[in-house]
Amino acid sequence: MALPAPNLDDRRFQQLVDEAKRYVQQRAPEWTDHNVSDPGVTLIETFAYLVDQLLYRLNRVPEKNYSAFLDLLGIRLFPPAAARTEVDFWLSAPQAETVLLRAGTEVSTLRTETEEAVVFSTVEDLPVVPSSLDRLVTVSVSGEQSDRTARLADGMDVPCFQPRPEVGDAMLFALPAVVPRCVLVVRLDSRVEGVGVDPRQPPLAWEVWDGARWIACELGSDTTGGLNRPGEVVVFVPDGHVASVVAGRRAGWLRCRVTEPQPGQPFYSESPTIRRAEVFTVGGTATVVHAQTVTDAPLGTSEGVAGQRFRLARPPVLLDGEPPAVEVSAGDGWQRWTAVEHFGDSAPTDRHVVIDATAGEFAFPPAVREPDGSLRAFGAVPPKGARLRVPQYRTGGGSAGNVARGTISVLRSSVPYVARVDNREAARGGVDGETVENAKLRAPHLLRLQERAVTAGDFEMIARQAAPSAARVSCLPGVGEQAGVVRVLVVPDAVADEGDRLRFEQLIPGEQLLAAIATALDERRLIGTRLLVQPPDYQGVTVVARLATRSPDADRVREAALAALFRHLNPLHGGADGSGWPFGRAVQYGEVFAVLQQVAGVTAVEELRLFPADPITGRRGAPAERVDVAPDALVFSHQHQVVVTTLAPEGL
Secondary structure (H helix, E strand, O other): OOOOOOOOOOOOHHHHHHHHHHHHHHHOOOOOOOOOOOHHHHHHHHHHHHHHHHHHHHOOHHHHHHHHHHHHOOOOOOOOEOOEEEEEEEEOOOOOOOEEEOOOOEEEEOOOOOOOOOEEEEOOOEEEOOOOOOEEEEEOOOOOEEEOHHHHHOOOOEEOOOOOOOOOOEEEEEEOOOOOOEEEEEEEEEEOOOOOOOOOOOOEEEEEEOOOOEEEOEEEEEOOOOOOOOEEEEEEOOOOOOOEEEOOEEEEEEEEEEOOOOOOOOOOOOOOEEEEEEEEEEEEEEEEEOEEEEEEEEEEEOOOOOOOEEEOOOOOOOOOOOOOOEEEEEOOEEEEEEEOOOOOOOOOOOOEEEEEOOOOEEEOOOEEEOOOOOEEEOOOOOOOOOEEEEEEEEEEOOHHHOOOOOOEEEEOOOOOOEEEEEOOOOOEOOEOOOOHHHHHHHHHHHHHHOOOEOOHHHHHHHHHHHOOOEEEEEEEEOOHHHOOEEEEEEEEOOOOEOOOEOOHHHHOOOHHHHHHHHHHHHHHEOOOOEEEEEOOEEEEEEEEEEEEEOOOOHHHHHHHHHHHHHHHOOOOOOOOOOOOOOOOOOEEHHHHHHHHHOOOOEEEEEEEEEEEEOOOOOOEOOOEOEEOOOOOEEEEEOOOEEEEEEOOOOOO
16 A cells, blocks of 8 residues: 555644634633634634644645656646647639648637637648649540540530449549649549449549559549439548659649448449530648647846756647747857757766757756765856857647547638638547646656566556557557457547447548657666557447337437447447447446337337447448457447337327
């Protein structure tokens, strides 16, 4: 057990008053009126109140000492982390010249009567490059190329693929310049010739060349029904688009390729045709973070002594990128002091500084007196009178930046030709700064870890420290072909859509998150330990239910039932205790029945079936009373179906 903290003086206000009255009886027996109305008793109570406050402060000495010990151990509070997401900037109309969005362009959520706007800023410059169609080329799966530009210019029908399309056939659009991170519209005048496909899910993929391979583009909308009618295809071009040579011409190519149909997905029996085609740029996609950039922030003036500390006016400092440096005035210029973890390895001439990101404090090297009386410097000291500044740093962050998709809609900076903004995905990664209480709980674990990972708990603790934005981390031994491998399963934090509905892609951690955890664990694992950092497997579960209600608003009952299912079968906040569905725990018929029965307005659960489902392909298995979940897997709600019937009111 933990060592008990001593209570240095446990007396309280009333005890102090009673002791004072007893002392009065001993020293002044003629004072007999001890009622609260007596002025002397009022003075006693006043002094008792003051002494009570002094005792409270005295009893906080052990707490202060504990904080001092944490500081000696080098334990600092974790600073907040900033949420980030992708924001689309939509032009008011296609432009003939490049529209440049500068780094630091601010966007925000809508301010309401109860909530302040959450402000984001772009990370880097975004050029929105104009585009057009220079050439149209079709390529068969065998590699045969046909230039269709002249035929298209004459207004003739151009087949997009072979007469009987095959997987791998493609139609390529030559653009005059590459358009990384731009939003393109491909406008086509198509004819209903591509027989056989479902216009809602055609077997097509839009791709661009990144220098090594064709990479997929995300689609915004497709009103052509799989190239079968006049319409537009909105294409979000990813970063990395580079020029390539196709049909003897170097250009920025965009291609539409026929893909392997999924089970149950119809395929082309004939090739679709187009008579006219246009390509133009309508916007761009930029990465934004919940942070603001501060430039040329003054720190103060140096006194020329060792161990100086300076604080910024706007803490905290975000450390999700390169740590900020400090500049010290020297003559006509500025000298740069770089940030280090500690001064232990600093030589007397090294210009180093240590950052306390939470407090926004910059500490300069100290000097230690040796046994022989000499002073040992652990770094250079800014000269007396020198001015200090931080040329650039970012502040902000916190969980408030984890906003849902579609909520970033306000353009705060004035940008010509930009009409609106929106975010297709929720912002994630925002974490509040660590509290002192949490640091106290973390200290014993750090003393036990000693910067090495041996047990499963060690791996999980280090992973959480390396990536505070991870919602869940679990360490499991490898099985089968992965026997002997330490598997660290990471679930990212995600902002659910309305009704606690998570989409499968939200539960896949980003490469940056996995890399940060892998790097931290690789530095601390034992030699010979094989490590694998990855997302867990997900077992989809589909609930099909028929409910009865006496409520006149059956739609409201249905929405409440769906929300209860998505909330309970949730890998982040589901389960019986709301802390996330446990790894490997099966889904039982009885507990789902109980969840639905407890929904307000539900009179009876008339029918209930559980189906295992693949969240990637959408394929559903046979109905079962119990859906088993692998030890390294979590539950994922997949397309629940609820029907609510209204019963006649009682008594009729």
